[in-house]
Amino acid sequence: MRSGPTWFNVTSLVLGFTFLYLPIVILVIFSFNESRLVTVWGGFSTKWYVELFKNKQLLDAAWVTLKVAFLSASIATVLGTMAALVLVRSGRFVGRSLFSGMIFAPLVMPEVILGLSLLLLFVAMDQARGFWTVMIAHTTFAMCYVAVVVQSRLVGFDKSIEEAAEDLGCPPVRSFFLITLPIIFPGVLAGWMLAFTLSLDDLVIASFTTGPGATTLPMKIYSQVRLGVTPEINAICTILVVLVTFGVIAASLASKRQELQRAHDERAAFGAN
């Protein structure tokens, strides 16, 4: 068998990644366009970015979005990690298949259904809609993503370390925080980041569950996109893309470093015995 990539494989990778990245690259390039026409190049300019920071409504929407994303991601991470522990550790219990069904269904459920059903719930509960309802809605679907990410981390986890601690009299809650959590931490962090960006992105569910005074950034972008393509939108999108890209790369580098460190520690610990 030939070793090394074949001509066919390299071509398909190059074409595939060009397809995935070219539209985003074009979007970023045209955010620096002098001309108002988004598709005709009129020279380099950063004026659309300057304009953005003068747009009070947009900044308000960005602030609301960040608050919702931070809160919902944090709560979703706690709930999702608990759910992952239940899925991996709790064995059989009444309602287990219902439980795992409720974790996996939101991952593929169309957003219009999730949004509509949550809205009707809030109306039935006579709950004023706004910041908190969007936050709860985002927490609900994000916790399922967190659960899946953390679950995959827990499956490959050596339970004997935790059992050893418990045999030595360490209470379960303590052994969770001292042993399990540090080991699954890269998964928990990835889950939090995923929940954060999902909330940052969401248009459909937020549109259904929001109320007066809680317009999120995607809702703002969407209403402007409907009016046409403008360089300002390209500029906001560029900022979001850059933030998310740096966040993801930084997190993956950090978790890799931590993993190497941990593997090193474990080897050292077992070697010493």
Place this chain on the structure above:
Amino acid sequence: MSQKKSQAPKRSLGSKALIAVPFLWLVIFFLAPFFIVFKISLSEVAVAIPPYLPTFDLAEGWTGFVEALSGFSFENYIWLIEDDLYWKSYLSSAQIALISTLITLVVGYPIAYGMARSPKEWRPTLLMLVILPFWTSFLIRVYAWIGILKNEGLLNQLLLALGVINEPLVIMNTDLAVYIGIVYSYLPFLVLPLYASLEKLDISLLEAAEDLGCPPWKAFWKITLPLSIPGVVAGCFLVFIPAVGEFVIPDLLGGSNTLMIGKTLWVEFFSNRDWPVSSAVAVILLLILVVPIVLFQNHQQKLAEMQS
């Protein structure tokens, strides 16, 4: 470790709480809302806040329940059958989702294959490159295509400049633009599970086939493809199910005659403010999607069992 044998362990309070908290959250905010959607789909539209009748009050007890029950009507469902807008929307959503899934498979397979056959040290980076667009806003990625596809957009400018075409192609606001949007947005969902199953494939099988004189295309057809079917199935479900209810892509890239049920529901809810009919649309959509969702979950469970 002999205690471990008993299958129903006595649970401590802590481990009960561990199950109860996420369980209750999902029951309240995921499961219960579906019953409310179903209930409202049986009511009538009204000029009120909230805009539907009758409201059903648990405090009124059994008589209230019976009264409410007699007030329920299946009128919205009859309406959905009689007005051909709805069943045409369902059919065309399923069709658009199916065609896009197949295109995504054709586009995604070579990418996943190329990744799985690339040198080991490249793979984490390639995997990262596939995942990264998934983290980038869906809305932004769909928006990016508007500037490319529209009549005076970049694609037409390029093709005109190259002399390939004499007049701009009309792609924006057609079904073709919706296909492109779905394939582009959901590609990572297909590539990831497919890559996972292709990467596990035992290379020595292919080497054996080659040693025995099997040409590469035949080895692919007889060995690689059948062994990658679990990944293909998982990936296709992950694209197909959400694509059926897609709203953003048909709304931004599709035209006025692109019928998709997610968009129909949105219009019914936000423009016509007919909550009962949009609830009925959601109930039927859910019933249609329950089949692929359950199939998908069984498939995933089988995979998980095979691995352990």
